[in-house]
Amino acid sequence: xxxxxxxxxxxxxxxxxxxxxxxxxxxxxxxxxxxxxxxxxxxxxxxxxxxxxxxxxxxxxxxxxxxxxxxxxxxxxxxxxxxxxxxxxxxxxxxxxxxxxxxxxxxxxxxxxxxxxxxxxxxxxxxxxxxxxxxxxxxxxxxxxxxxxxxxxxxxxxxxxxxxxxxxxxxxxxxxxxxxxxxxxxxxxxxxxxxxxxxxxxxxxxxxxxxxxxxxxxxxxxxxxxxxxxxxxxxxxxxxxxxxxxxxxxxxxxxxxxxxxxxxxxxxxxxxxxxxxxxxxxxxxxxxxxxxxxxxxxxxxxxxxxxxxxxxxxxxxxxxxxxxxxxxxxxxxxxxxxxxxxxxxxxxxxxxxxxxxxxxxxxxxxxxxxxxxxxxxxxxxxxxxxxx
Amino acid sequence: xxxxxxxxxxxxxxxxxxxxxxxxxxxxxxxxxxxxxxxxxxxxxxxxxxxxxxxxxxxxxxxxxxxxxxxxxxxxxxxxxxxxxxxxxxxxxxxxxxxxxxxxxxxxxxxxxxxxxxxxxxxxxxxxxxxxxxxxxxxxxxxxxxxxxxxxxxxxxxxxxxxxxxxxxxxxxxxxxxxxxxxxxxxxxxxxxxxxxxxxxxxxxxxxxxxxxxxxxxxxxxxxxxxxxxxxxxxxxxxxxxxxxxxxxxxxxxxxxxxxxxxxxxxxxxxxxxxxxxxxxxxxxxxxxxxxxxxxxxxxxxxxxxxxxxxxxxxxxxxxxxxxxxxxxxxxxxxxxxxxxxxxxxxxxxxxxxxxxxxxxxxxxxxxxxxxxxxxxxx
Numbered sequence: 001x002x003x004x005x006x007x008x009x010x011x012x013x014x015x016x017x018x019x020x021x022x023x024x025x026x027x028x029x030x031x032x033x034x035x036x037x038x039x040x041x042x043x044x045x046x047x048x049x050x051x052x053x054x055x056x057x058x059x060x061x062x063x064x065x066x067x068x069x070x071x072x073x074x075x076x077x078x079x080x081x082x083x084x085x086x087x088x089x090x091x092x093x094x095x096x097x098x099x100x101x102x103x104x105x106x107x108x109x110x111x112x113x114x115x116x117x118x119x120x121x122x123x124x125x126x127x128x129x130x131x132x133x134x135x136x137x138x139x140x141x142x143x144x145x146x147x148x149x150x151x152x153x154x155x156x157x158x159x160x161x162x163x164x165x166x167x168x169x170x171x172x173x174x175x176x177x178x179x180x181x182x183x184x185x186x187x188x189x190x191x192x193x194x195x196x197x198x199x200x201x202x203x204x205x206x207x208x209x210x211x212x213x214x215x216x217x218x219x220x221x222x223x224x225x226x227x228x229x230x231x232x233x234x235x236x237x238x239x240x241x242x243x244x245x246x247x248x249x250x251x252x253x254x255x256x257x258x259x260x261x262x263x264x265x266x267x268x269x270x271x272x273x274x275x276x277x278x279x280x281x282x283x284x285x286x287x288x289x290x291x292x293x294x295x296x297x298x299x300x301x302x303x304x305x306x307x308x309x310x311x312x313x314x315x316x317x318x319x320x321x322x323x324x325x326x327x328x329x330x331x332x333x334x335x336x337x338x339x340x341x342x343x344x345x346x347x348x349x350x351x352x353x354x355x356x357x358x359x360x361x362x363x364x365x366x367x368x369x370x371x372x373x374x375x376x377x378x379x380x381x382x383x384x385x386x387x388x
Numbered sequence: 389x390x391x392x393x394x395x396x397x398x399x400x401x402x403x404x405x406x407x408x409x410x411x412x413x414x415x416x417x418x419x420x421x422x423x424x425x426x427x428x429x430x431x432x433x434x435x436x437x438x439x440x441x442x443x444x445x446x447x448x449x450x451x452x453x454x455x456x457x458x459x460x461x462x463x464x465x466x467x468x469x470x471x472x473x474x475x476x477x478x479x480x481x482x483x484x485x486x487x488x489x490x491x492x493x494x495x496x497x498x499x500x501x502x503x504x505x506x507x508x509x510x511x512x513x514x515x516x517x518x519x520x521x522x523x524x525x526x527x528x529x530x531x532x533x534x535x536x537x538x539x540x541x542x543x544x545x546x547x548x549x550x551x552x553x554x555x556x557x558x559x560x561x562x563x564x565x566x567x568x569x570x571x572x573x574x575x576x577x578x579x580x581x582x583x584x585x586x587x588x589x590x591x592x593x594x595x596x597x598x599x600x601x602x603x604x605x606x607x608x609x610x611x612x613x614x615x616x617x618x619x620x621x622x623x624x625x626x627x628x629x630x631x632x633x634x635x636x637x638x639x640x641x642x643x644x645x646x647x648x649x650x651x652x653x654x655x656x657x658x659x660x661x662x663x664x665x666x667x668x669x670x671x672x673x674x675x676x677x678x679x680x681x682x683x684x685x686x687x688x689x690x691x692x693x694x695x696x697x698x699x700x701x702x703x704x705x706x707x708x709x710x711x712x713x714x715x716x717x718x719x720x721x722x723x724x725x726x727x728x729x730x731x732x733x734x735x736x737x738x739x740x741x742x743x744x745x746x747x748x749x750x751x752x753x754x755x756x757x758x759x760x761x762x763x764x765x766x767x
Contacts (some may be wrong), residue, residue: 053520060513159596159628172767176531176557176629178596195650204516206544277512278535282627284554284597289507322505323517332474336506 002063018349021343029337035330044317046324051201051370057320058195059203065309066214067092067269067287072301072308073221074125074265078143079303080260081238087132087147088266089291091152095125097158098272100179100281101166103186103274108297113185114275118213120265121271122264128261130136130256137252151291162283178282188275210272217265234258264367266291296343298307315339402693409559420649446597457469464497464717467523468709469514470528473635474503477661478689479681480705484552486755494710495717508631512536519544525716525739527709531599531629533560537562548722550712551651552705553599555725563722565708569599570606571757572701573658576678577610578753579699579736581618581674586688590647592635593668594659601767602703603658603680609765611755621647625659628651633659650672654698656680667693681705685739700737707733730758 027037047057071088078085099121108116132146162177163166171178190206225231236244237254245251269290274281297315301307318339322332425556442737450764468488470481481503491497500523502514509652511533518526520538524547528537531554541549549562557564580589590605593600610622623643625633633639636659644655644666656678657666663680670677671692679685679700688694727733736743736750756762 023679035549048517048520050520053517054515057518058512060510060516065511154628155630159630162628176534204519205539277539282535284532285511287507289509293507319505320512320513322510323502324512326502330501332505 014346014350014353017353018345019074019342022338022345023267023306025190025341025345026334026338029341029383030330030334033330033334035328039328040313040325040330040334042270043324043328043330044321046321046326046327052204053164055195055201057225057324058198058200059205061205061313061316061320062194063208063272063316064319065312066208066211067217067290068293068297068315069309070265070269071290072297073218073294073295073305074262075291075298076301076303076308077221077234077258077262079238079298081234081254082241083255083258083262084144085129085132085259085262085266086144086149086294086295087150087291088262088269088294089265089289090147091125091266092269092291093130093158093286093288094154095121095267096286097161097179097281098124098276099267099271100182100274101161103182104168104180104280107183108185110185113183116189117186117275118268118271122267125267126260126264127356129259129266133256133259137255156343158283162281166281168280176282176284178284182275182279184263186275187279188272190276194379202280208276210268210276213268213271215260218305218309221265225305226260232255248340271293288387293339300343300346303345313343391582396602407515407754408674414605414743418585420464429494454598460701463722464495464525464713465523466497466499466713467510467515467521467526468501469518469526469528469533470501470503470550471629472504472506473534473661474506475501478687479660479684481529482652483682483703483705484527484709487706488527488682488713490706490710492714495714497713498615508685512540515540515549516543517548524548525550525712525713525722529705531555531597548716548720550716550722555598561721563712563714564723564724566726567703567705567734567747568726568728568764569602569701569703569734570596570609570766571657571729572703572736572756573603573606573656574613574762574764575729575736575750575754576656576699576701577607577612578655578750579743579746580613580678581611583743584652584653584654587617588619588650588652589620589657590623590644590652592622592643592655592662593622594636594662595626595628595630597629600658601655603638605658605741605767607658608672610753613762621650621652623647625662630733634661635721636662637665641669644669644672644677648675650677654678657703659711667696670696679737681738683739685737694740697740698742700739702735702737703727704733729754 030040031039047054056201071092074088074091076083099117102111102120103117128150131150132143135141136143158175158344162179166179168178168180170180188209190209193202194207196202204252225235233244233249233254236247237249237251241251270286273287278285297308297311300311300314301309318335322335325334326332409487448722466488468484473481475481475485485501487499488499492499500521501520502518504511511528513526515526515537516546526547527550529552534554537549537551537558537560541547541562543557545561547561551557551562553566553760554564589611593604602620606621611620620749625636625643626637640657640659640662644657647655647670652675654676655666655670657663658680663684667677667690676698677696679697680705682700683702684700685693685694685697687695704727712722729735738744738747753762757764
C-alpha cells in the first residue's frame with residue numbers, strides 16, 4: 001500500500017494533476033484572448049482535411065519531436081549531475097555547421113559517410129561543451145554564465161565561418177552564408193510511407209530517419225544512467241556531491257564527463273535538418289531555439305529519458321498545432337504560452353506533492369518511532385479520524 | 389481513486405500521531421494546504437502568462453479576407469505565410485497584409501494567412517499546410533523562407549510559390565521578389581547628410597545578412613556622395629544571419645542612445661520591429677530617425693514619434709505582393725523580379741514635409757540612379 005501510494009504521488013499523479021491545471025489555466029487564457037476554449041481545444045487535434053494534409057501533419061509532429069527530444073536529453077545529463085548546461089543552443093548550432101561542412105567537403109565511402117558525419121557533429125558539440133567544463137573545474141567559473149556567453153559567441157563564430165572557411169565557394173559575394181551542399185552519400189534517408197500501417201496517406205516528404213538515431217540514443221542514455229557504474233556515479237554526484245566525493249567519485253572528472261556527453265548529444269540536435277532536410281547549413285534557414293526549448297522539455301520530462309520523450313512529443317504536438325489554432329483565430333503565440341503553462345504547472349505541482357510526501361514520511365517516521373512524551377497519547381482515535 | 393485511498397490512510401496515520409485534543413477530521417486538515425498551494429500555483433502561472441502574453445507584443449490574429457470575385461473569373465485563393473512577428477508587427481508583415489488586402493478588394497481574391505511559431509521553426513509546415521488546402525499562389529514573407537520554400541515547392545510542383553525578399557531560387561515554381569534596398573537607402577543617406585548638423589549619422593542594422601548589408605551599403609554611399617567627411621556609425625543588433633536583431637527593441641535603444649551621445653543627430657534603423665527602441669532613444673535625445681519599410685511617419689503608434697521621422701526608406705512590399713497576385717491571376721507562372729527605384733519598389737517618403745527643402749537634390753540623385761549614372765553598391 002505504501003509503495004503504491006509512493007508511486008501514485010511521485011509518478012502519474014503529478015503528471016495528470018499538472019496537465020489538468022495547465023488545461024484549466026489555458027482555458028482562462030483563451031477566454032481572456034476572446035477565443036472559445038473548447039473550439040481551440042478541438043482545433044489542437046485538427047490535422048487537416050485531406051489525407052495528404054493529415055499525413056503531413058503527422059510527419060511534422062514526429063519530425064518536430066526529434067530535435068526537442070535530443071536537446072532535452074542533452075540538458076538532462078547536466079541536470080542529473082547538478083550542472084546547468086544552458087549552452088546546448090550554442091553546442092548544437094556549431095555542431096550542425098561543422099557537420100554540414102564536413103559532409104559537404106570530405107569524400108567518404110557511402111557506408112561511412114553518415115556515421116562519420118554524426119561522430120563529427122557529436123565531437124564538435126562535446127568540444128564546445130568542454131570549454132565551460134574546463135573553466136568550471138580549473139577556475140570554478142559558474143557554468144551557467146559561461147554557457148550563456150558561449151551561446152552568444154557561437155553566433156559570431158558561425159557568421160565568421162560562413163563568411164570565410166566554411167562558405168560555399170560557389171556562392172556570390174553578397175549572398176547570405178551557407179555551406180556547400182552535403183554530398184549525396186551523407187543524405188540521411190527517410191521513411192517514404194511511415195503512416196501506412198495507420199491507414200494514412202504518404203506525406204509529401206519522407207519522414208526523417210533520424211528518429212531511429214534519437215530513439216537509439218535515448219535507450220543508451222536510459223540504460224547508461226540506470227545500469228552502469230558511470231550512471232550511478234553521475235546520479236550520486238548530482239544528488240549528493242559530498243557523499244559521492246567521499247566514496248571516491250572524482251567531482252572534477254564527473255563534471256568534465258557529464259559536460260562532454262551532454263555536448264555530444266547536443267551535437268545531434270541540428271543533424272536531422274542538416275543531413276535530412278536542407279542538405280547543408282544555411283544561416284537563414286537553420287532552425288534556432290531548440291537548445292532553450294530543450295530545457296523546458298527536460299524539466300517537463302523530469303530528466304528521465306522516457307519522460308523527456310513524452311515531453312518532446314507533447315511539445316512537438318503543440319508546435320504543430322500552431323497553424324491549426326490560427327484557423328479558429330487563436331494567435332500562434334498561444335502555443336508558447338501553452339508550453340510555458342505546462343512546464344510551470346508540472347514544476348509547481350511536483351514541488352507541492354513532494355512537500356506533501358515529505359510531510360507524510362515525517363509522520364510515518366514519527367509514528368514508527370514515537371517520541372517519549374507522545375507515547376501516552378491515546379491511539380484509539382485513529383479509526384475515527386480515518387473514517388471522518 | 390488512489391488519491392482518495394492515499395488521503396484516508398495517511399489520515400489514519402496522522403490521527404494516530406497527533407494528540408488527542410486535536411482530533412477532528414484530519415483528512416480535511418490535510419486538504420487545506422494542498423488546495424492553497426494549487427490556488428497559489430494558478431495565480432502565479434496566470435501572472436507569468438500575462439507577462440508572456442505582453443512580451444509577445446503583437447496581437448497576431450488571422451483573418452480570412454474575402455471579397456466578391458471581380459469579373460467572375462475563377463477565384464484565386466492566395467496563401468500567405470508571414471515572417472516571425474506575424475500580422476500586426478507594424479512594419480514588414482503588415483506591408484504584405486496591405487498588399488494582400490488591396491488584392492482582395494480590387495481583384496476579388498480570397499486569402500488565408502498563417503504566422504509561424506515564435507521560434508520560426510515551422511515555416512515549411514505552414515507552406516505545406518497552405519498547399520494541402522489548395523491555396524495557389526503561396527506567398528512567403530521574408531528571406532527566411534529560403535530553404536523551406538525551395539523544399540516545399542519541389543513537393544508541390546503545380547503550385548506557384550512567391551518569396552518576398554532573399555536570394556535567388558533554382559526551383560522553377562518559386563519566384564523571388566526582392567528589392568534594391570541599396571538604392572532607396574542611398575537616397576535617405578543623402579537626406580541624412582544634407583540634414584545633419586553635427587556631421588555624424590548612424591546606421592543600425594538587424595544583423596549582417598545580405599538584405600541588411602544592402603541597406604547599410606546604400607546608406608553609407610548616399611551619405612558620402614554628399615559629403616565624404618561625414619562619419620557614419622554602423623551597429624548591428626545580431627551577428628551573421630541571426631534573426632533576433634529584428635525584435636530587439638532594447639538593443640536598438642541602447643545602440644541609438646549611444647550614437648546620439650557620440651554626436652550623431654540622425655539614425656537610420658533597418659531592423660524590423662526593433663525601430664520601436666531607436667525611436668524613443670531619439671525622442672529622449674531630441675534627435676531624428678529615418679524609418680524603414682513603411683512610411684513610418686504614418687504608421688507609428690505613438691504620435692509623439694512622428695516629428696522624429698525625417699523620412700523613411702520605403703520598401704513597397706505591398707506592391708510586390710499585389711503585383712504578384714495580379715500577374716498570377718492574369719497569366720499564371722510568375723517570374724522573379726527585383727523592385728527598384730525605377731518602378732517605385734523602393735524610395736524615400738515625404739510625409740511630414742521634413743525633406744521638402746532638399747527635394748530637388750534628392751530627385752536629382754534619384755534620376756541619376758535610375759539612369760545608371762550612379763551605381764549603388766550592394767555591400
